[in-house]
Amino acid sequence: MDDIDRRILKVLQTNADLPVAEVAEQVGLSASPCWRRIQKLEAEGIIERRVxxxxxxxxxxxxxxxVAIRTSRHDEDWLRDFAAKVTQIPEVVELYRMSGEIDYMLRIVVPDIxxxxxxxxxxIAAVPLFDVSSSFAMEAIKYTTALPVDYAT
Known part of the structure; x- marks a missing residue:
């Protein structure tokens, strides 16, 4: 991956709906080479999908x-069951397995309490949990789906 690929990724993370010609102009390429690079980034799985x-x-x-979750179970069967059930809850938009005192962290979006x-x-009905702690966000100070591209190799 070179600097042009990184610039393409920055542009597409801002607006993946731009015509290839406009992306090409912003990164200093003509449309055909830009399109080939985008196709290569998609084929390599760097661009997973456009949403x-x-x-x-x-x-x-x-x-x-x-939502911070602690469990007293740390076996593979429990994790498989937990992940299968929690990922089916549409309001759960992110789910992470954590290190440290918290075992899992969820981000949930809803209309109200x-x-x-x-x-x-x-x-809590889905699987046995040891502790569930919820914190409500008061204000989103920064929210982005764009990943930093400078580390890409």
Missing amino acids: ALLNPEKMNVGVTVF KAYDAVYKRL
Whole structure:
């Protein structure tokens, strides 16, 4: 990966809907070589997919809840069951296995606290959990889906 590929990725992370000619102009290439580079980045799996980012407020899911989970079980069967059930909850938009005192961290989006309570009840019914701690985001100071491209090799 070279600097031109990185510039292409920066542009596409800002707006993947741009015509190839416009991407090419922004990165200093003609359209055909730019298109070939984009196809190569897709073939290599660097560009996984192109998606539409929705406005949470307009989708009526403006409340973000971070949920820290601790479990007393750390076996593969429990993890498989937990992951299968939690990933089926549409309000859970991110799920991470953590190091340290917290075993799993979830980011959940809902319209209000009542809706979160319903998600919470589905979550605790899904699998045995030791501790569930919820924190409500008061303000999103920075939110981006764009990854830094400077480290790409």
